[in-house]
Amino acid sequence: MTVEVKILYHLIDAQQPDVPYLNWLCDLYQSVPEFLKYVLLSILQTFSESCDSCQLKDQVKLMLVSYPLKPTKINIDADEQKIYQVRLSKLCKNFIQTMTMSHSLLERLSQPRIHQQLHHQPVGNSIIIPEKLMSGEAAFLSVSKSTSYKPIIFDCTSFPDQEIDDKIAGSIKSRVRSGIIEISMSEKHVELSGLIKKIFFYWLVAHHMNDTTSPVWLTCYYDNYSRTMQPYIDNCLTLDDCKVEPMARLKLPPERIKYCFNQPSAVVLQTDDLLVLLDEFLALIAD
Structure with a gap:
């Protein structure tokens, strides 16, 4: 988000927008360029949740369903030249085999x-x-x-990096399993918090039981996505809170995302789901 957009958010927030103003934004949404639709829709989604106009809420829901979602495929696999990423991948996968899976997630997938x-x-x-x-x-x-x-779509477009780091920092204080410490000691270039985040993504993908199709990782304000059994470049999957306002995190209906990828039976995991799974993961790795 640019500085100008942040200023816009703060100005609107300070004015405590009423229903007529939000209705005006709905009308404005129809005529703005594509790059502004995300911004306006995220503003409308944020403020319409607390208003008492059912008509406005229904209109915003309709706009969310019809949002022009055309993500570009990117590659978040390991660079072949970075041998240490491949080595770290093997260590993480071996460690995941010692962990139990999430019963709640397996129930949703099966x-x-x-x-x-x-x-x-x-x-x-x-x-x-x-x-x-x-x-x-x-x-x-x-x-x-x-x-x-069922196939999985990981909607990481608004996965908050700072909140993840805070949760991981709390788990490190209470000690983590020795296997993670051993990997961290053997891979000097990897910080412990970053390693735990990486293992978390490996743990998520370990629930994917269909080897013929890779999970979809949806990133970057719904602009990009990747299909891979494991993203080596995991920093693409979180948002830096220093660069984005909370109300800028647009959350599309899962049905819209399923339709985009032609996977009507897919399980879409969004920010709330991923944070709950992160808590479960951190409890599992506690020493």
Whole structure:
């Protein structure tokens, strides 16, 4: 965010905008250039939440659903020349194997699939269908269940770097597992707090049970995204609080994000979800 935009936020906030003013911003939104739509919509989303106009709230919701989301694909994989990133990746993955996964996240990702098949002979706990047997068709119905996993979209567009650092700093004070300390000692170029953040992203991706599709990492004010099983360059996934106002964090409806990536069954994890998972992760790595 530019200095000018920050000034705009503070001016609007100081004026305590009323419903007519916000309605004027809604009208203005339709005619501004694309690069200003994000700013105006984030302002409207922030202030409409506390107003008592249902009509205004419905209009803002409609604008959020129709927001022109056209992110550009970026690469947050490791640079082949940076051998230490590949080495650190292996160490982090090995450590993740010693951790338990989040039951709440696995529950959101897993979905039962029911398979039904007719056979000419009894199979397992199959049931007979007399009408089909009389007609000479396969008449023994076998029903089985399996578990499949939904794709994940990590919406990191407003993941607050400062809040993450504060949470991690608190966990370091209460000591972390020895395995993390050992990795930190062996990788001199990596700070402990940065290492914990990196392991957290590895832990998140370890819940992705489908090796044929990579999770989507959505970054940078919905401008960029990456598909990778693990982002080596994890600093793309957090926002520096020194550079962004809290009300500048636009939160799009998950349905809008799913539609953009043509993944209607995907689980979209946004800032609130990620912060809860961070708390769970920090509890797991406590010594």
